[in-house]
Amino acid sequence: MIRKMEPTLIVCGHGMVAQRFIEELVSKASTPYRNIIVFNGETSAAYNRIQLSALLSGDADEESLTLKPDAWFARHGIRVHHGEAIQAIAPDKHTVTTSTGRVYRYDALVIATGASPARLGILGEELNGVMNFRDLNDTRTLIELSQSRQRAVVVGGGFLGLEAAEGLKRRGMAVTVLHRSSHLLNRQLDPDSGKLLSDALTARGINVMTSTSPLQLLGRDTVRAIQLNDQTLICTDLVIIATGITPNRELAQNAGLACGRGIQVNAQLQTSAPDIFALGECCEFNDETFGLVEPGYQQAKILASVLAGPTEGAAYQPSVTATRLKISGIPVFSCGQQAPDEHTESLVWQDFATGSYSHLLVRDNHLVGAILVGNTSQGPWYQELIAGNANIDLFRAQLPFGKPFCKAAA
Ligand SMILES: Cc1cc2nc3c(=O)[nH]c(=O)nc-3n(C[C@H](O)[C@H](O)[C@H](O)COP(=O)(O)OP(=O)(O)OC[C@H]3O[C@@H](n4cnc5c(N)ncnc54)[C@H](O)[C@@H]3O)c2cc1C
Structure with a gap:
């Protein structure tokens, strides 16, 4: 007797949105995809990225960040390959090739590769001590460096930059925030509330400089100073760049999928290849890309319905999302x-x-x-x-x- 092979669903990326999508899918009473394989570019199982701020400030420990224990994946028969990224997709063959050189066939592929920190594109960015604040490894390194270094400059006064500043301040560092716009959190706040926040942060001992941006980072091997566009020099032992994110679309682009700023999808989260879907921070819908988790969660729900079928009525429609933050309390x-x-x-x-x-x-x-x-x-x-x-x-x-x-x- 020939046993019919179950359709295989491959998930590329194991961040917050991919994990939510998997949970939505397995909660469906019927889904054609019982054979789910996940490739996780990071070595740790999916974790709550938002809580990295709490980890940096010392308000949370690593264990509390884990989204689901190993047993949950085992119970649902989901295979997760940690530390094994997908390096290439062949849409015509329905295969992916991973960083270990292995080739897997898929019936449906979901890309949830998230985003990467934007680069400044200035001299000195490659120096030792110039960091991002995006993943668990970055956070572990920042915590370690905060124990031996005294001063930090955070470039970017958006929510990520301010959370990095708060965390490092709580770790005992002297912190300066540089922000290009005339007020902090300029995507969320008006000038008056931005000033209110800036005054509150200053009162807590964080040095805030607005309407300024760095010209270059100075140092031999390790960053020692940052030069601003008005030629001011600030001595520092650590620089954190938090000036925005860029969707991780290269994998899709190299496979010939339609991309703009992100991987372009329709309301069913389908890319330009019929069996390949994308969601979360890597995707682009109606010229819009995303930088908060909530739209990704809404997409995860829709995509689970689309893949569980029948698809009538399952369509992603961005809703009014709010930004809720706690900056320095x-x-x-x-x-x-x-x-x-x-x-x-x-x-x-x-x-x-x-x-x-x-x-x-x-x-x-x-x-x-x-x-x-x-x-x-x-x-x-x-x-x-x-x-x-x-x-x-x-x-x-x-x-x-x-x-x-x-x-x-x-
Ligand atoms: C410190 C911090 C605080 C935040 N605070 C908030 C907040 O308060 N509120 C809010 O709404 N949002 C917040 N965010 C943003 C939020 O975390 C993101 O919107 C969310 O994580 C996006 O989920 P995602 O699954 O699309 O991407 P990610 O969580 O980035 O997951 C993508 C994963 O895919 C992996 N990957 C990439 N390429 C490959 C590949 N080729 N193969 C396999 N794996 C790959 C990446 O390594 C990563 O693990 C914060 C982010 C940070 C960093």
């Missing part, structure tokens, strides 16, 4: 439009005593943006109003004070 929330324009009105409320700030952007009696610093408890409700395009006319005057006041007024 200060909660920050941002959702929707964050810069006023000629069509918006601003409702701004600030409590200097508690350090709370809220900036709500309203267009035609609809909330279109919310920036909160300090007290962010009403953030999810504002997000609902933005996503639901709700008319706020009846409680507009109470809007900055939150849901209970608005409900009473409506």
